[in-house]
Amino acid sequence: MNGIDRFFEGMNISATGLSAERIRMNVITQNLAGANLTKVAGGGPYVRRVVEFAPLVETLPDGRQEYRGVQAERIAKDTKSEHIKIYDPGHSHADADGYVTLPNVNSLQEMADMVTAMRAYEANLQAQQGFVRMTTQALQLARG
Secondary structure (H helix, E strand, O other): OOHHHHHOHHHHHHHHHHHHHHHHHHHHHHHHHOOOOOOOOOOOOOOOEEEEEEEEEEEOOOOOEEEEEEEEEEEEEOOOOOOEEEEOOOOOOOOOOOEEEEOOOOHHHHHHHHHHHHHHHHHHHHHHHHHHHHHHHHHHHHHO
16 A cells, blocks of 8 residues: 555545445334334345444455455344234234234334444544544645
8 A cells, every 4th residue: 555545544444434334324224114014025024134344354465454444244134133923813914823923123222223323424424524634734734
C-alpha cells in the first residue's frame, strides 16, 4: 500500500462499517415487516434473518495480516429463536389441531437491534467526518 492509499485508510475502514450497518438496518426492517406473516412463499411462517459480520483482512506480501474493516458476510435465517404457536382454530393458517405458528420475530428485540445498528452507523459517520476535518486542515497547512 503506497502513501496516498494509507492516507485514506481510515476513511475506507469507516465506509465498510457504514455499509455493513446499512445492510443490518435493512434486514431488521424486513424482520419487522414480516413479524405477522404466518405464511410465506414456500410455506410456513416468516423466519427472522440476521446479518453475520466478518472482518475484512488483507494478507501482506510478508505474510502479516492487516484488518481493513468489516463486511456483512451473509444474511442467515435465525435458527436460535423459536416460533410461537397460538391456539386460533378460526385462523386460515391454523393446523389440524387449531394452532397457528407465528414468526420468530420479537419486535422489541428488533427495535433494540435497530438502535444498536443506528448508533454504530452514527459512530462510523462521525469517524468519517473527523477524517474529513483532519484532511481539510492538513491541506490548509500544506498550502501554507
